[in-house]
Amino acid sequence: xxxxxxxxxxxxxxxxxxxxxxxxxxEKPRTESHGDLTTNIAMIAAKHLKTxxxxxxxxxLEKLNLDKTLVDxxxxxGPGFINFRFSxxxxxxxxxxxxxxxxxxxxSGTGNKLKTQVEFVSANPTGPLTVGHGRGAVYGDTVARLLxxxxxxxxxxxxxxxxxxxxxxxxxxxxxxxxxxLGEKIDFPEDYYQGEYIKEIAxxxxxxxxxxxxxxxxxxxxxxxxxxxxxxxIKKTLARIGVxxxxxxxxxxxxxTGQVKEVIEELRKKDLAYDQxxxxxxxxxxxxxEKDKVIVKATGEPTYRLPxxxxxxxxxxxxxxxxxxxxxxxxxxxxxxxxxxxxxxxxDESKIKVPIHQFVTILQEGAVVKxxxxxxxxxxxxxxxxxxGADVVRYFFLxxxxxxxxxxxxxxxxxxxxxxxxxxxxxxxxxxxxIIRLAESxxxxxxxxxxxxxxxxxxxxxxxxxxSQFPDMVESCAATYExxxxxxYLHDVAGSYHKFYHEHRVVGDDLNITASxxxxxxxxxxxxxxxxSILGIHAPEKM
RNA sequence: GCCCUCGUAGCUCAAUGGACAGAGCACCGGACUUCUAAUCCGAUGGUUGUGGGUUCGAAUCCCACCGAGGGCGCCA
Numbered sequence: 028x029x030x031x032x033x034x035x036x037x038x039x040x041x042x043x044x045x046x047x048x049x050x051x052x053x054e055k056p057r058t059e060s061h062g063d064l065t066t067n068i069a070m071i072a073a074k075h076l077k078t079x080x081x082x083x084x085x086x087x088l089e090k091l092n093l094d095k096t097l098v099d100x101x102x103x104x105g106p107g108f109i110n111f112r113f114s115x116x117x118x119x120x121x122x123x124x125x126x127x128x129x130x131x132x133x134x135s136g137t138g139n140k141l142k143t144q145v146e147f148v149s150a151n152p153t154g155p156l157t158v159g160h161g162r163g164a165v166y167g168d169t170v171a172r173l174l175x176x177x178x179x180x181x182x183x184x185x186x187x188x189x190x191x192x193x194x195x196x197x198x199x200x201x202x203x204x205x206x207x208x209l210g211e212k213i214d215f216p217e218d219y220y221q222g223e224y225i226k227e228i229a230x231x232x233x234x235x236x237x238x239x240x241x242x243x244x245x246x247x248x249x250x251x252x253x254x255x256x257x258x259x260x261i262k263k264t265l266a267r268i269g270v271x272x273x274x275x276x277x278x279x280x281x282x283x284t285g286q287v288k289e290v291i292e293e294l295r296k297k298d299l300a301y302d303q304x305x306x307x308x309x310x311x312x313x314x315x316x317e318k319d320k321v322i323v324k325a326t327g328e329p330t331y332r333l334p335x336x337x338x339x340x341x342x343x344x345x346x347x348x349x350x351x352x353x354x355x356x357x358x359x360x361x362x363x364x365x366x367x368x369x370x371x372x373x374x375d376e377s378k379i380k381v382p383i384h385q386f387v388t389i390l391q392e393g394a395v396v397k398x399x400x401x402x403x404x405x406x407x408x409x410x411x412x413x414x415x416g417a418d419v420v421r422y423f424f425l426x427x428x429x430x431x432x433x434x435x436x437x438x439x440x441x442x443x444x445x446x447x448x449x450x451x452x453x454x455x456x457x458x459x460x461x462i463i464r465l466a467e468s469x470x471x472x473x474x475x476x477x478x479x480x481x482x483x484x485x486x487x488x489x490x491x492x493x494x495s496q497f498p499d500m501v502e503s504c505a506a507t508y509e510x511x512x513x514x515x516y517l518h519d520v521a522g523s524y525h526k527f528y529h530e531h532r533v534v535g536d537d538l539n540i541t542a543s544x545x546x547x548x549x550x551x552x553x554x555x556x557x558x559x560s561i562l563g564i565h566a567p568e569k570m
Numbered sequence: 571g572c573c574c575u576c577g578u579a580g581c582u583c584a585a586u587g588g589a590c591a592g593a594g595c596a597c598c599g600g601a602c603u604u605c606u607a608a609u610c611c612g613a614u615g616g617u618u619g620u621g622g623g624u625u626c627g628a629a630u631c632c633c634a635c636c637g638a639g640g641g642c643g644c645c646a
Contacts, residue, residue: 324644
């Protein structure tokens with residue numbers, strides 16, 4: 028429709044002397060009374076032509092000749108908006124389109140199978156996932172789903188490191204608990220992992236090996252067992268909320284394949300790395316950084332930056348054309364170094380996008396809970412799922428923009444789980460399913476023979492309008508990596524349906540009207556179900 | 571001290587630079603003999619942190635200040 032309007036509009040604009048650089052932009056007005064699409068072209072162009080916007084709009088309209096079966100009404104409003112209102116017939120055609128495409132409705136080929144990677148979660152296996160990880164997990168997965176719907180070829184990747192200091196401490200934490208369980212007196216350091224799960228892992232080792240590990244080093248069986256068990260739990264937790272990674276990438280690979288070393292050598296060759304105070308530095312200042320950064324410590328160990336740069340080069344080498352790194356706000360300072368490093372190696376860093384999500388603040392009994400895996404005073408994602416269910420968890424994290432500092436009142440979430448917003452959406456779907464069951468039980472053939480032109484009531488038209496916007500919605504959410512707008516949209520669809528339901532009886536005496544309204548219900552059900560599948564929540568047939 | 575994200579109804583949050591700033595909770599008043607009341611209808615609620623600037627037009631862009639969270643390490 029936008030295409031059609033621009034096509035009709037551009038010769039008119041040219042005739043009026045509007046420069047070609049000013050192309051009309053159409054948008055959906057916020058309020059329904061302003062029509063279905065609007066353009067501000069008259070206001071923009073008026074400036075160049077030194078004329079009054081409303082007058083110019085009038086001139087445009089006089090020369091514009093549109094298909095009246097599609098566009099019902101054109102109005103000039105406010106300071107000079109031109110508002111287009113489409114005909115019912117246009118929306119009936121849209122409805123037919125939904126019914127035909129069904130679970131494919133909303134999909135597009137925009138992405139052109141672009142090889143894309145979404146990297147998210149990427150928590151090292153030192154403990155259970157927290158609520159904070161949950162936000163990144165759900166967000167990353169949903170962005171991946173959005174990209175799949177719009178025709179991108181998506182790989183979900185999880186990056187981890189099982190070699191660093193964190194993991195050594197983890198292994199030693201298990202070792203000490205192991206000795207403790209065997210009756211030895213131990214001094215458990217404050218900065219070790221305090222969680223109960225460490226004791227459980229230690230107990231498992233006793234079950235498996237008895238006392239035989241007494242003299243085993245921390246980095247051996249202890250670390251290994253901890254990593255295996257914790258990673259297992261992490262994967263299980265993610266699976267509960269519908270998140271599954273295609274690739275688990277171990278940082279260690281980058282050392283084994285020599286890619287880390289390669290990065291240093293190349294940077295040196297380009298004179299972008301140098302030695303000072305026994306360490307190796309990267310000239311980040313050459314790429315707009317505040318100061319140069321250490322990439323290899325005086326001890327010979329690399330800092331996280333070096334493998335990170337090598338990792339991103341590896342992603343590019345694997346042929347990804349679009350790379351999305353989902354990061355939490357605590358990592359905000361790390362990615363400029365990585366991008367600078369990639370640029371230094373001669374790659375196009377604009378292929379790497381880094382959406383950053385703000386923290387989730389947990390309120391418990393009205394007080395802020397400071398989260399720390401080390402101190403084990405976190406609320407695990409598992410516990411949250413236990414309390415409110417996977418659908419609620421996903422929807423809750425998706426219904427807000429990632430830039431907002433999310434306040435999660437745990438007490439409230441538990442208490443209100445019965446009237447959580449997600450049920451509002453799912454109820455609409457279940458309600459439709461129920462009506463269709465009823466219709467079928469009365470012998471109505473819901474699969475064919477309906478006359479969409481019977482749908483002319485205000486509530487029916489409003490609903491059809493919303494439904495027809497679904498593909499645009501998916502498109503723009505995918506382009507901006509903003510799933511929360513889809514969540515809002517679906518909320519509107521559900522609301523519009525509930526209103527329709529209260530005003531009009533679907534299954535009635537008039538078989539023709541019944542059939543057409545059933546068609547509208549089916550189309551609504553399709554849009555809801557398709558939307559839910561992008562958000563990763565269930566579409567219940569019954570509630 | 572510097573950098574990043576942000577500040578919108580009592581609370582949690584929306585709003586590609588556009589028209590009267592919107593939802594959900596909470597509170598108040600209505601609607602089940604009728605396809606699911608997990609719903610609907612109505613009412614209340616605002617100087618968009620403050621002060622300037624750009625623009626035909628600002629919650630949105632720019633500057634300053636105030637406040638919140640995060641980051642400024644040869645930790646990740």
